Amino acid sequence: MSDQLSNANLDKTYNHHEVEQRWSSAHWESLGIYEAESARVTEGGKEPYTVLMPPPNVTGSLTLGHVLNHTLQDIFIRYQRMQGKEALWLPGTDHAGIATQTVVEKKLRKEGISRHDLGRKEFLDHVWQWRDEYGGLILRQLRKLGISCDWRRNLFTMDESASMAVKHAFVTLYRDGLIYRGKRIINWCPVSQTALSDEEVIMKQRTDKLVYVRYPLVKRPGEYITIATVRPETILADVAIAVNPDDPRYRDLVGELAVVPVAGRHIPVIADSYVDIEFGTGALKITPAHDPNDYDVAERHNLPLISVVGRDGHMIDDFGYKGMDRFDAREKIIVDLEERGSLVKVEEYEHNVGYSERADVVVEPYLSEQWFVRMKPLAEKALDAVNDGQITFHPSHWISTYRHWMENIQDWCISRQLWWGHRIPAWYDTEGKIWVAGSYEEACHLAGTDKLVQDEDVLDTWFSSWLWPMTTLGWTGGHQENDDLKSFYPTSTLVTGPDIIFFWVARMIMAGIYFNGDIPFRDVYFTSIIRDMKGRKLSKSLGNSPDPLKVIDTYGTDALRFTIVYIAPLGQDVLFGEEKCELGRNFATKIWNATRLVFMQREKVFDDMDSFRRAYEAFSFDSLSIQGADRWILGRYHRMLEAYHHAFAQFRLNDIVKIIYDFFRGDYCDWYLEALKVELAGSSHDEAADRVCLAVSILEGVLKVLHPVMPFLTDEIWHHIIDRPLDRSIAQTAMPHPDPLLVQEDISAFTLVQSIISETRSIRALFSVPHDMQADLVIRSSESEAILCFNQFSEIISSLTKCRVSITENGERPPSSAGAVVEGHELFMPLKGLISFEKEKVRLEKEISNVSGYVTRLEKKLSNRGFVDNAPQDVVQSEKEKLAEAAASLSKLKANMDVLSE
Numbered sequence: 092m093s094d095q096l097s098n099a100n101l102d103k104t105y106n107h108h109e110v111e112q113r114w115s116s117a118h119w120e121s122l123g124i125y126e127a128e129s130a131r132v133t134e135g136g137k138e139p140y141t142v143l144m145p146p147p148n149v150t151g152s153l154t155l156g157h158v159l160n161h162t163l164q165d166i167f168i169r170y171q172r173m174q175g176k177e178a179l180w181l182p183g184t185d186h187a188g189i190a191t192q193t194v195v196e197k198k199l200r201k202e203g204i205s206r207h208d209l210g211r212k213e214f215l216d217h218v219w220q221w222r223d224e225y226g227g228l229i230l231r232q233l234r235k236l237g238i239s240c241d242w243r244r245n246l247f248t249m250d251e252s253a254s255m256a257v258k259h260a261f262v263t264l265y266r267d268g269l270i271y272r273g274k275r276i277i278n279w280c281p282v283s284q285t286a287l288s289d290e291e292v293i294m295k296q297r298t299d300k301l302v303y304v305r306y307p308l309v310k311r312p313g314e315y316i317t318i319a320t321v322r323p324e325t326i327l328a329d330v331a332i333a334v335n336p337d338d339p340r341y342r343d344l345v346g347e348l349a350v351v352p353v354a355g356r357h358i359p360v361i362a363d364s365y366v367d368i369e370f371g372t373g374a375l376k377i378t379p380a381h382d383p384n385d386y387d388v389a390e391r392h393n394l395p396l397i398s399v400v401g402r403d404g405h406m407i408d409d410f411g412y413k414g415m416d417r418f419d420a421r422e423k424i425i426v427d428l429e430e431r432g433s434l435v436k437v438e439e440y441e442h443n444v445g446y447s448e449r450a451d452v453v454v455e456p457y458l459s460e461q462w463f464v465r466m467k468p469l470a471e472k473a474l475d476a477v478n479d480g481q482i483t484f485h486p487s488h489w490i491s492t493y494r495h496w497m498e499n500i501q502d503w504c505i506s507r508q509l510w511w512g513h514r515i516p517a518w519y520d521t522e523g524k525i526w527v528a529g530s531y532e533e534a535c536h537l538a539g540t541d542k543l544v545q546d547e548d549v550l551d552t553w554f555s556s557w558l559w560p561m562t563t564l565g566w567t568g569g570h571q572e573n574d575d576l577k578s579f580y581p582t583s584t585l586v587t588g589p590d591i592i593f594f595w596v597a598r599m600i601m602a603g604i605y606f607n608g609d610i611p612f613r614d615v616y617f618t619s620i621i622r623d624m625k626g627r628k629l630s631k632s633l634g635n636s637p638d639p640l641k642v643i644d645t646y647g648t649d650a651l652r653f654t655i656v657y658i659a660p661l662g663q664d665v666l667f668g669e670e671k672c673e674l675g676r677n678f679a680t681k682i683w684n685a686t687r688l689v690f691m692q693r694e695k696v697f698d699d700m701d702s703f704r705r706a707y708e709a710f711s712f713d714s715l716s717i718q719g720a721d722r723w724i725l726g727r728y729h730r731m732l733e734a735y736h737h738a739f740a741q742f743r744l745n746d747i748v749k750i751i752y753d754f755f756r757g758d759y760c761d762w763y764l765e766a767l768k769v770e771l772a773g774s775s776h777d778e779a780a781d782r783v784c785l786a787v788s789i790l791e792g793v794l795k796v797l798h799p800v801m802p803f804l805t806d807e808i809w810h811h812i813i814d815r816p817l818d819r820s821i822a823q824t825a826m827p828h829p830d831p832l833l834v835q836e837d838i839s840a841f842t843l844v845q846s847i848i849s850e851t852r853s854i855r856a857l858f859s860v861p862h863d864m865q866a867d868l869v870i871r872s873s874e875s876e877a878i879l880c881f882n883q884f885s886e887i888i889s890s891l892t893k894c895r896v897s898i899t900e901n902g903e904r905p906p907s908s909a910g911a912v913v914e915g916h917e918l919f920m921p922l923k924g925l926i927s928f929e930k931e932k933v934r935l936e937k938e939i940s941n942v943s944g945y946v947t948r949l950e951k952k953l954s955n956r957g958f959v960d961n962a963p964q965d966v967v968q969s970e971k972e973k974l975a976e977a978a979a980s981l982s983k984l985k986a987n988m989d990v991l992s993e
Contacts, residue, residue, distance in 0.1 A: 100690050101811055105683035107647030107676075111803045116234040124822055125172075125239045127179035129578035140171040141582035142180045143560055143612065144240065145595070146248060147233075148187035149226035150194050153639045155621050155629060155667060156588070157229070158236065159659060162652045162800075163618060164586045165238045166744055169799035171583075172239070173826040179579050180239060181563040183246035184226060188512040188552045189283060189291060193449045195221050195511070211510050218511050232640065237648055237802045239822070244563065248555040249513065252567050257513045257555050258529045259568025260606060265517075265527040269465045270505075272517075272525065274396075276383040277504045279457030281404030281417075282450035285508035286461055288551050289594065292445040292454050301440035302425060303372070305433050306332060309348040309357055316341070316349055316360065317435055319371030321442065322381070323428065324421040327354050327408045328397040331377040333388055336362040338373050352433040353410055353424065363388050380458040398458055417455070462506040462515060462548070469601040470500045476600055476610050485616045485742040486662035489589055496593045503598075505551045512549030519544050557598035560611035568606075582612045589617040616742055619665045621655075626666065637669045649801035650675030656800060657748045678752060679804050682797075685760050686808050689786050692771060696779045703783075704813045710784035712833065719841065719883065720766035721785055726836030727758045728789050732829035735796055751797050759789065762845060769890045787812060792827045843877065844884045846913045851892040854909045854918070857987055859934070860925050868894035869919040871902055877916055894920070909990050928991050935988050942981045949974040 102109075119125065131137045142164050147157065164180065172178035195218050196206055206214040230245070246253060264270040278287040302323045305315040316332055329351045334341035345362045358377075365388055366375045379389030380398040389396065399408040406412040412420040428434040445454040474497040476482050477490060484490050506515060518526045518534040521542055528534035535541045558566070560582050564575040581603070587596060596615060603611030621629055629636035642651050653675035659665045697703040712725060731754040738746040767786055771779050791812055798805040798821050809821040851868055860866055868888070870881050881888070881898045889896045904910065907928075908919040922928070952958055952970060959967055 100694075101683060101687050101808070103687075105680050105804075107649065107679065107803070110807045111237075111648050114237075114803045114806045116237055118817075119237075119239065119820060119822070120242060122818060122820060124820055125180070126241050126243060127177050127579070129574035131177045132578035133574060135177075137175070137177040139579050139583075140168070140174075140176040140178045141579040142168045142178075142584050142586070143563065143582045144180065144182045145585075145587050145591075146183045146185040146246075146556065146559065147229045148190055149184050149222055149229070149247075150187055150190045151229045153229065153232035153235070155637065155639055155655070156618075157233065158639050158651060159621060159655050159665070160586055160588070160618050161233055161236055161238050162656060163616065163744055164584075165236070165652075165802075166656065166747075166799040167584050167586070167616075169239055169802065169822060170739060170826065172822060173795065173798070173824065175825065177578070179241055179244075181244055181246070181582075182230065182240035182242060183248070183559070183563060184230065185552060185556060186222075186247065186249045186512060188507055188509050188549060189285060189287070189449055191218060191222070192509050192511040193283065206510060214510055235640065235643060235648060236652065239802075246563050248552075248559075248562075252565065253555060253558070253562045254513060255529075255567040256558050256562045257550065258516045260554070260558055260602070261516050261550070262527055262529050263568075263606070264464060269468060270462060270527075271465065272460065272462050274458060274460050275463065275502070275504065276380070276386045276456050277459055277461055278445065279402070279455045279459065280447040280450050280452065281402065281455055282452050283447065283509075284402055286457075286459065286504055286506060287447060287454060288504070288553060291448045293448050294443045295446050296441060297444040297453075298439055298441050299444075300425065301371070301438045302428070303435035303437070304352055304428055305435055306349040306352065306376075308344070309350060311347065316344065316374050317372045318374045318376045320376055321440055322378075322421070323424050324406070324412070324417055325378045325381045325399060326352060326376065326424065327410050327412070328378045328380055328399040329354070329356070329358055329376045330379060330389065330394045330397060331358050331392065332360045333363045333366050333375045333377050334360065334373065335364060335366040335368045337364075338366070338368050340373060352428055352431060361388075361392050363391065381456050383456055386458070396458060400455055400457075402457070404452070404455060461504045462517075462550075464503040464505055466500045466503050466601075469605055470497045470597075472604045473497065473597060473600040476604065481610050482600065482612065483614050485614060488662065489592060489615075489617055492589075493592055493597060497597060503551075505554050506546075506548040507551055508547075509549050512552065513555055515546040515548050515550060517546040519546070553594055553598060556595055557602040558606070560599055560603055561607055566607070576607075580607065581610050584614045584616060585612045586616045586618060588620070590620075592617070614742065616744075617662070619659045619661075619663055621665045621667050624666050624668045626664075629667075637667075642669055642672060645669075646672035646676045647679060647803075649679055649804045653678060653748060653801055656745055657752070658745070660745050661743055675801075678756070679801065681756060681760065682793075682804060682808070685755070685764060686790060686811075688764060689783075689790055690811075692767065693783050693787065695771070696776070696783045700814060706780050707784050707787060707813060710781070710788060712785075712788070712830070720763055720770060720887065721782060722836060723838045723841035724758060724763040724789060725785070725833050726838040727754065728792065729829040729833040729836070731758075732792070732796070732827055733834050736828065747796075748800055751793065751800075755793050755797075759793065763789075765891055766887045769887045773886065794821060795824060795827055798822065840880045841884070843880060843914060843916075844888060847881070847916070847918065848888055848891045850911045850913050850918060851888075851894060851920070854911060854920050855892070857983070858909055858920075858922060858926055858931060860920075860922075862893070864893070864925055866892075866894045866925055867905075867921050868892060868896050869902065869905060869908070869921075870896065870898045871900070871904075871917040871919065872898070872915075873900060874916070881916075907990065909987065922990070932988065932991050935984055935991070939981065939984045939988065942977055942984060946974065946977045946981055949977060 132139045144164065168178050168180045199205065199217065261270060278292050280287050299321045301319050301321055303317055303319050304323065304326065305317050308314045308316065318332065332349050334345065344360050347360045348357045349360055351358055365384060377385045377388050377394065379386040379394060380396045381400060399406060400417050401407040404417050406415045406417060406420045412423065425434065446452065447454055474494065477493055516527060516529060520526065520538050520540060526534040526538045526543065528537055534543055560580065564580055565573050566576060599611045603609060623629060623635040627633060627635060639651065650672050654672045657674060658671060693703060731750055734750045735747055738750060767782060771782060774782060791809065794805040794809050806821045809815065847870065855866065872878055878898055878900065885896045905919050905921040907923050908921045911918045949970060953974060
């Protein structure tokens with residue numbers, strides 16, 4: 092054995108730190124293998140495949156959600172790259188308006204400075220400094236995952252090209268009549284003092300007081316209408332009482348006037364089908380300036396708007412509560428209502444309340460003048476694109492959610508009272524007239540004056556994000572089509588969370604169709620929600636969110652990637668505990684150790700690496716003439732490849748890792764490599780060379796199909812197979828595909844041998860035959876083909892069962908022998924001399940007693956009609972299955988006792 096071949100071997104133990112440092116993202120990027128070029132599509136004819144990275148916030152750091160999302164994206168892109176496609180993964184980050192501004196303001200407050208002290212320009216300088224210093228943290232951490240983006244194309248949503256696109260989109264929509272400025276009810280954060288998008292509002296369960304209040308009827312002395320409200324402080328802004336027109340209790344009161352308690356204002360009783368007859372008293376106070384649904388009712392009935400809660404969450408009324416915090420005013424008005432005789436009762440009421448994601452305060456529905464996008468005209472074509480199958484959702488059940496939102500869509504409030512973000516490209520002249528344009532100069536030209544002041548507000552973060560499929564490919568507005576857009580748009584697969592199906596996915600579909608005339612992507616893969624082992628969502632406040640970087644340090648990146656995909660079935664939540672990563676770490680170790688075993692067999696057959704290289708490079712499955720376990724593993728390998736590619740086509744990524752895992756651990760390691768050691772001992776040199784080449788070839792195939800999931804380990808081992816140069820990567824090789832003939836290969840012979848071996852091992856375990864004792868195994872069969880098979884594989888059967896094997900057609904059953912039947916073939920193992928019959932009888936008697944008692948308890952339970960009739964059907968069925976299993980075990984134990992009593 093030469094040093095050359097020895098040096099190609101792996102270290103004795105797998106060290107993920109060393110391997111992942113050697114095959115870092117920086118090394119892969121230096122090879123340029125992740126760089127996609129449009130010329131290879133337009134001129135070379137390669138099929139494009141594009142993945143769009145959901146841009147993480149620049150305020151963010153790596154979470155398990157990122158690990159799952161980006162690992163899935165990386166699997167898709169690596170797989171398609173190895174399929175020969177021009178694969179482009181477009182990376183980038185989002186400026187995250189309110190989140191980033193909040194972080195910077197918090198930092199400045201520690202220095203005793205507010206943004207208003209600095210002014211807009213100087214404050215934004217601080218934000219840009221913060222972004223330059225910390226904004227790339229999430230991308231640096233993502234590189235630890237080994238993700239294979241084309242990093243040359245990294246885009247920030249406030250880069251110049253993206254800003255040009257945002258301005259163009261705003262101006263175009265405004266001139267097409269789809270953007271307008273008006274007063275509407277929006278989510279308002281009293282702390283940040285800005286409008287919030289729906290995704291910036293976190294719903295939390297909260298217990299409030301449900302207050303029942305009497306409203307006297309003006310023309311009916313002594314009569315009242317009672318309403319129930321959780322916001323008694325807004326009574327001061329009531330403009331009507333609404334009842335359902337189908338509610339017989341109030342039908343004759345419609346048109347009457349009622350008196351608002353405390354305020355003393357007369358308001359009408361109106362009929363509107365929005366009112367829920369079953370809630371509260373069936374009568375609803377209408378406060379349109381403080382509730383979006385009430386606002387809609389007010390519009391239908393032409394009611395006035397009155398505000399009593401200000402921008403800072405304090406009261407602005409004229410009834411004695413002015414300046415009070417809204418919640419303090421709530422408590423005081425309850426007391427005042429009671430003193431005035433207007434309070435009927437107070438109940439505890441649990442309900443979901445919106446909180447500002449950043450400030451963690453209750454959001455105030457607030458009547459404010461804002462900028463809006465008319466969404467219904469945009470939603471129609473976007474809904475058709477999904478309904479018609481132009482875009483496919485995985486899993487498909489999200490289509491109904493999408494359809495519901497799109498059919499009930501509301502106008503989008505796009506203005507934010509912030510300084511960080513894309514400033515709204517609208518200017519006001521001295522008369523208050525609005526001029527919307529792509530620049531100040533253009534606005535001045537349109538207005539005929541330079542006395543213009545730009546709108547102070549910025550755009551919602553999602554207004555730049557909805558253009559992401561286009562801006563990442565260089566679109567800046569208009570109908571220009573650069574080479575990248577021609578080649579890579581529409582993109583292929585979007586991997587994202589279902590929580591932003593409307594806020595981002597739907598809006599990107601709208602924008603792509605409206606501005607670019609085509610859908611932005613063809614498939615959307617919705618990731619699982621990761622929860623802890625108790626089923627709770629991961630959160631910092633609960634302290635149940637592991638730091639992925641620490642998990643990586645402990646278990647390795649490949650182990651984390653493998654595990655999180657393995658446990659994430661499409662469309663189901665993931666229960667994650669850090670200890671689960673032992674699955675991935677153990678699998679990585681298994682691959683490493685199996686590779687070392689194969690390499691050791693290689694050393695026994697080949698003198699040096701050159702001779703192995705020549706044999707390996709000349710090796711072909713087609714030239715393989717040997718049979719037995721080799722043919723069996725070939726058939727199993729190609730069936731694995733078939734299942735693997737089918738799972739990819741079905742977007743069942745957790746299935747692909749299970750397919751590889753089951754094949755490698757079971758078929759390849761537990762069976763084939765064990766059989767290989769036996770077969771090599773009796774092979775000629777040429778046969779042994781072929782067998783080693785086959786073992787290495789299948790190993791390399793497994794490394795290739797596993798590479799999208801575990802890139803570090805697979806590249807490391809791939810380089811050791813024949814000492815490949817460091818400027819090459821397994822990522823540049825072609826993905827193996829199944830041979831239809833080998834998929835159909837008859838593998839029944841070795842499959843039968845497997846069953847014989849498994850049953851023999853069961854006999855040894857049942858009778859506690861010591862592992863190190865050689866037993867006798869008699870196989871009796873009347874089928875000539877089976878006898879030939881058993882003779883052919885007798886050495887393998889013997890080696891894997893630690894038995895002396897004899898095969899007979901008509902032999903007698905040996906005395907005191909354990910027996911079993913496998914597909915009509917009888918197995919006998921004489922037990923004398925192997926075990927102590929007396930000790931084994933004592934053990935069996937005890938076990939029979941325990942199992943008999945268990946069977947009796949189950950039978951008694953299932954004979955109880957009360958249990959059978961009242962318990963859930965699945966529980967009853969489970970008990971029946973337990974009984975059947977226990978009865979079968981008892982029967983086998985008794986049969987074993989009979990053998991010992993012969």
